[in-house]
Amino acid sequence: xxxxxxxxxxxxxxxxxxxxPEWLRALRGRAAEALREQGLPTKKTEAWRFTPVxxxxxxxxxxxxxxxxxxxxxxxxxxxxxxxxQVLKAQPELLEGRLDLGGAxxxxxxxxxxxxxDGLWIDVPAGVAIQEPIELVHAISTSPEPGVVYxxxxxxxxxxxxxxxxxxxxSGDARQLTNSVVEVALDRNAKMSHVRVHENAGLQVGRVxxxxxxxxxxxxxxxxxxxxxxxxxxxxxxxGKGAECQLDGAYLVEGEDHVDHHTRVEHQASHCRSEQTYRxxxxxxxxxxxxxxxxxHRDAQKTEAHQENRNLLLxxxxxxxxxxxxxxxxxxxxxxxxxxxxxxxxDQLFYLRARGIPKDLAHSILTYAFLESVVDRVDHExxxxxxxxxxxxxxxxxxxxxxxx
Amino acid sequence: xxxxxxxxAEVDGKPILKGxxxxxxxxxxxxxxxxxxxGKSTLAYVLAGRDGYEVTKGRVFYKGKDLLEMPPEVRxxxxxxxxxxxxxxxxxxxxxxxxxxxxxxxxKHRGEEPLDAIDFMKxxxxxxxxxxxxxxxxxxxxxxxxxxxxxxxxxxxxxxxLEPSLAVLDETDSGLDIDALRVVAEGVNSLRxxxxxxxxxxxxxxxxxxxxxxxxxxxIDGQIVRTGGKDLAKQLEQEGYTEVQDALQP
Numbered sequence: 001x002x003x004x005x006x007x008x009x010x011x012x013x014x015x016x017x018x019x020x021p022e023w024l025r026a027l028r029g030r031a032a033e034a035l036r037e038q039g040l041p042t043k044k045t046e047a048w049r050f051t052p053v054x055x056x057x058x059x060x061x062x063x064x065x066x067x068x069x070x071x072x073x074x075x076x077x078x079x080x081x082x083x084x085x086q087v088l089k090a091q092p093e094l095l096e097g098r099l100d101l102g103g104a105x106x107x108x109x110x111x112x113x114x115x116x117x118d119g120l121w122i123d124v125p126a127g128v129a130i131q132e133p134i135e136l137v138h139a140i141s142t143s144p145e146p147g148v149v150y151x152x153x154x155x156x157x158x159x160x161x162x163x164x165x166x167x168x169x170x171s172g173d174a175r176q177l178t179n180s181v182v183e184v185a186l187d188r189n190a191k192m193s194h195v196r197v198h199e200n201a202g203l204q205v206g207r208v209x210x211x212x213x214x215x216x217x218x219x220x221x222x223x224x225x226x227x228x229x230x231x232x233x234x235x236x237x238x239x240g241k242g243a244e245c246q247l248d249g250a251y252l253v254e255g256e257d258h259v260d261h262h263t264r265v266e267h268q269a270s271h272c273r274s275e276q277t278y279r280x281x282x283x284x285x286x287x288x289x290x291x292x293x294x295x296x297h298r299d300a301q302k303t304e305a306h307q308e309n310r311n312l313l314l315x316x317x318x319x320x321x322x323x324x325x326x327x328x329x330x331x332x333x334x335x336x337x338x339x340x341x342x343x344x345x346x347d348q349l350f351y352l353r354a355r356g357i358p359k360d361l362a363h364s365i366l367t368y369a370f371l372e373s374v375v376d377r378v379d380h381e382x383x384x385x386x387x388x389x390x391x392x393x394x395x396x397x398x399x400x401x402x403x404x405x
Numbered sequence: 406x407x408x409x410x411x412x413x414a415e416v417d418g419k420p421i422l423k424g425x426x427x428x429x430x431x432x433x434x435x436x437x438x439x440x441x442x443x444g445k446s447t448l449a450y451v452l453a454g455r456d457g458y459e460v461t462k463g464r465v466f467y468k469g470k471d472l473l474e475m476p477p478e479v480r481x482x483x484x485x486x487x488x489x490x491x492x493x494x495x496x497x498x499x500x501x502x503x504x505x506x507x508x509x510x511x512x513k514h515r516g517e518e519p520l521d522a523i524d525f526m527k528x529x530x531x532x533x534x535x536x537x538x539x540x541x542x543x544x545x546x547x548x549x550x551x552x553x554x555x556x557x558x559x560x561x562x563x564x565x566x567l568e569p570s571l572a573v574l575d576e577t578d579s580g581l582d583i584d585a586l587r588v589v590a591e592g593v594n595s596l597r598x599x600x601x602x603x604x605x606x607x608x609x610x611x612x613x614x615x616x617x618x619x620x621x622x623x624x625i626d627g628q629i630v631r632t633g634g635k636d637l638a639k640q641l642e643q644e645g646y647t648e649v650q651d652a653l654q655p
Contacts, residue, residue, distance in 0.1 A: 346456070347493040351547075354453050354489075355507035355563065356481035356514070365506070369497030404502050 006060035006146060010040060013114055021092035027100055031110035041107050048107075050289045050321045051231050051260045056203060061148035061177055068118045069136040069151055069167070078128040079163070084119035084152060095121070098154055101183060101209050102237060108205040112150045112181040119152030122165070126158030126187065133164035133195075133380050138180065140172025140202055151180040157190035157216075166195040166380050172202035174228035180206045186216035188240065193219045193379040198259075199390060204230040214240030214269075221378045222249040223387050225394060227259045235264040238272040238300075249278040250374035252394055253286035253318075260289040263307075267300035267330075276307040279374050281367060282318035289321045294337070298329040307337040312344065312370055364397040365404055372404070406431045406602040407452075407472075407571055412463035414451050421447040423627035424463070429571070429620075432599040436613055437606045438638060439624035440646040445606045446490060448624070449575040452604075453487035454480050467571065481507070482514035484570035488560040488577050495547035500559065501529060503547050504566055511567060532565035536592040554585035561592040572596070573604045578612035590615030610642035623649055 013032045017025040040057045041048035068083060075081045087095055105113045124130060141147045157163055169178060178201065186192055190213070198204060204227060210218050220234055236245040245265060253259050265274040274294060282288045290309040311320040322339040344366045352362035371391060378384040392398030407429040414422040421444045429435050439445050450458045452465065454477035465472040472480060495503070509519040520528070533543050536558040548556050557577055564572055574593065578586055593616050597603070605616055613621070613635065621637040622629045623646075631637065631649060641649060 345493075348495050350453075350455050350477065351489065351493050351495065352503070352507075353477040354455075354481055354487050355503070355567070356478050356511040357503075357507050358478050358510060359476065361506070361510070362478075365498055365503075366495070369495065373497045401506070404498055404506075 006062045008060055009057065009111055009148065010035060012061075012063060017114075020088050021096070023096050024088065024092065024099070028114045031105050031113040034104060034106055035110050035114065038106060040111070047262065047291070050287070052229065052258060053231070056177060056205070056229065059146060061146045063115065064141050064143070064147045064149045065117060068120055069138045069153065071120075071134070072137050073133065073135040075134065076130045076132050078125065079130055079134070080121075080123045081134070082121050082123075084121055084154065085117065087121055095154070098156070098185065099152075099183065101181070101207075102211055108179050108231075109181050109207045109209075112152060112179050112207070116150040116152040116181070119154065121154045121156070122163070124157045124161040124163045127160050128158070129160070129162035130164070133166050135166040136168070138167065138169045138178060140170060140176045140178060142172075144175070146175040146177070148177040148179060151178060153180070153182040155182065155184045155192070157186050157192055159187045160189045161187070162191045164193040164195070164379055166197075166383050168197045168199070169201040169204060169206070170199060172200070174202050177203040178206070180204075182206075182208045184208065184210040184218065186210070186212045186218060188214045189216060191217045194221070195378050195380050195383055196220065196222045197383065197387065198222070198224040198227055198230055198232070200226040201230055202228055204232070206230075206232045208234040210234070210236045210245070212236060212238050212240060212243040212245065215242040216240065217243070218245040219379065220245070220247045221374070222261065223375060223378065224249070224251040224259050224261070225387075225390050226253060226255070226257050228257065230259040231262070232260065233262040233264070235266070236274065237266045237268060238274065239268050241269045242271045243269065244273040246274070247276040247278075248374050248377050249280075250371045251278075251280040251288055252371060252391065253280070253282050253288050254284040254394070255286060256284070257286040259287075261291075263292040265294045265305065267294070267296045267303045267305060270300055271302045272300060273304045274306070277374060278309045279311070279371055280309075280320065281312045281314060281371060282320050283314040285315070285317040287319040287321070290339070291321075291323045292325070292337075294326050294335065296326070296328040296330050296333055296335065300330045301332040303330060303333040303335070305333070305335045309339040310370075311339075311341040312367065313341060314343070314367070361397050361400060364395050365401050368392065368395050368398070368401055368404060406468060407604070408466040410464045410466075412451070412465060413461045414447060415459050415461055416447060416457060420461070421627055422451065425624075425627070425629055427622065427629065429602045429604060431570075431602055433619045434597065434603040434605060434616065435620045435622065436618035436638060437604060437622045437624050437629075438608070438610070438641060441608065443624045444627040445608075445624055446575055449487055449490075449573050449606055452573050453477055453485065478510065479514070481567075482511045486564050486567060486569035486572045488564060488572065488574040490576040490579060492548045492556045492560055494549040494551070496549045498547050500545055500547045501543045504529065504563055507563075508566060529566060533562055535565050535595055536561045537588055538562045553580035554582065557581055557585065557589050558592070561589055565592065565596060570600065571602050571604070573606070575606045576608065577605070578607055578609060586612065587615060610638045613638045625649070
């Protein structure tokens with residue numbers, strides 16, 4: 001089902017919300033109100049300075065129904081995966097306080113909150129450690145008309161629960177907008193590995209919001225291969241003592257792609273640890289943006305936080321903006337951050353060539369190796385293999401360098 | 406094998422080599438000795454074809470061909486090998502994959518079939534044993550996390566697999582303790598043969614106790630100031646470069 005009349009994103013906001021439980025109507029109402037007041041971001045919005053969203057904000061889309069990702073793996077015993085729509089109808093109290101992104105959602109996350117019609121809730125109860133990964137595919141409409149979907153996923157892990165979630169945002173064209181929100185809540189000692197792949201994902205605005213209790217662990221590995229316009233935000237709130245998160249990402253852009261990765265880690269409790277490694281390659285006329293912030297709150301003593309972003313520029317027409325930053329209000333912390341933008345290492349190139357490897361092949365080897373070190377962290381062998389192949393397919397002479405690592 | 410004629414080269418506009426003449430026959434090992442800054446590494450890089458080392462005058466013939474015309478990978482494919490003074494680490498590229506790719510690129514250049522995985526593993530095991538390089542090291546990323554000695558052994562391992570006609574070994578002894586030096590030297594010696602020439606570049610005479618050269622050249626300020634037999638190295642060790650240099654002053 002498609003809403004017949006295309007509208008701008010803001011124009012599609014209803015004036016009142018009449019369906020669902022009262023708390024949801026209130027939540028959607030607040031989100032809509034915030035949007036009417038603030039509007040959607042523009043180039044003047046600091047966090048959106050480098051993201052050319054105007055084309056999205058001004059465009060008209062028809063809202064496609066659904067937004068429920070396809071489960072392409074079995075749901076293991078002990079885990080439940082339910083439609084948000086059904087739970088909201090049958091047992092809405094289970095979701096109260098779970099869909100508010102930790103406060104007042106803004107911008108595209110607010111839009112999703114106001115407008116999502118369905119979604120998926122994956123719940124791993126306390127003590128259940130799942131070995132087999134759960135795989136989700138967010139297929140994008142093949143309609144020739146501009147459409148928007150609002151996928152919504154909620155993942156909850158009880159004490160000592162463990163889960164690997166693999167999400168793929170599949171190929172789509174630049175007329176289709178996916179505005180997704182994934183919320184993750186990790187109870188004490190819960191461990192989650194979250195693999196997220198964007199492959200030529202059309203127009204994407206994605207948000208992952210993670211709330212972590214004591215001693216929980218969250219690992220995110222994001223691989224972005226192309227994208228007409230992609231904006232990805234991941235935020236981890238380390239709320240319980242000893243929680244840890246590791247955020248890794250690899251991106252490769254060419255042509256006129258624009259991909260934009262933002263991370264935000266908030267150390268709100270003591271003895272937490274966070275580590276971030278993002279690596280990207282920009283070729284052609286493409287633009288890549290990395291903006292990462294680590295906030296260490298006043299009581300978060302004994303924090304350890306590291307952040308690194310490295311970029312390879314393979315063409316003079318390509319652009320990289322990188323902005324890693326730290327805001328530290330505690331005094332007993334170990335923090336580091338760094339960013340580089342450069343070309344291939346001359347010493348390495350010469351070493352390969354001096355051994356007989358032709359120049360263009362040497363280029364490909366070093367280009368591939370640069371991202372492979374992050375792809376190697378993908379916590380799911382079939383996806384890891386698929387990403388390696390996808391990377392090889394995008395690199396000149398990819399076929400000749402298979403097996404390099 | 407190699408004929409260098411009046412070679413001048415500069416780096417960043419600064420003249421480093423100021424007229425080198427040198428001829429090496431197949432089967433010979435020549436040593437080039439010299440103090441720091443004399444141009445030893447520049448000579449090695451010029452022969453291997455590194456960007457930024459600009460030849461301003463002179464010619465270099467390798468097996469009768471103009472070496473300076475060739476890009477680095479063609480020099481390698483034609484049989485020129487540079488053993489690096491500071492081998493660079495390349496994280497993410499496996500040592501063994503890289504070497505197989507290099508060997509097969511060279512074989513392709515010569516019109517030979519690529520070596521398959523099984524034959525290559527056999528070859529690499531045999532050659533790794535020569536310099537006591539462990540299986541684990543051959544499989545790691547190129548020089549990544551290798552100690553100084555392991556890097557140098559890896560260089561000789563690569564040379565053993567690639568079987569060059571002309572090996573230029575740039576300060577292969579630097580950073581090696583005596584045991585590692587012996588292993589590396591034995592590896593080099595086992596590769597000596599009537600078809601192969603070597604140019605061993607070193608600051609110290611010590612290496613030449615193990616790799617005994619046929620000819621020794623003394624390089625000072627971009628020029629070869631003396632040439633002699635293996636005893637010249639010993640003499641240098643006793644007298645030092647300064648004496649040799651002073652003795653040459655008019």
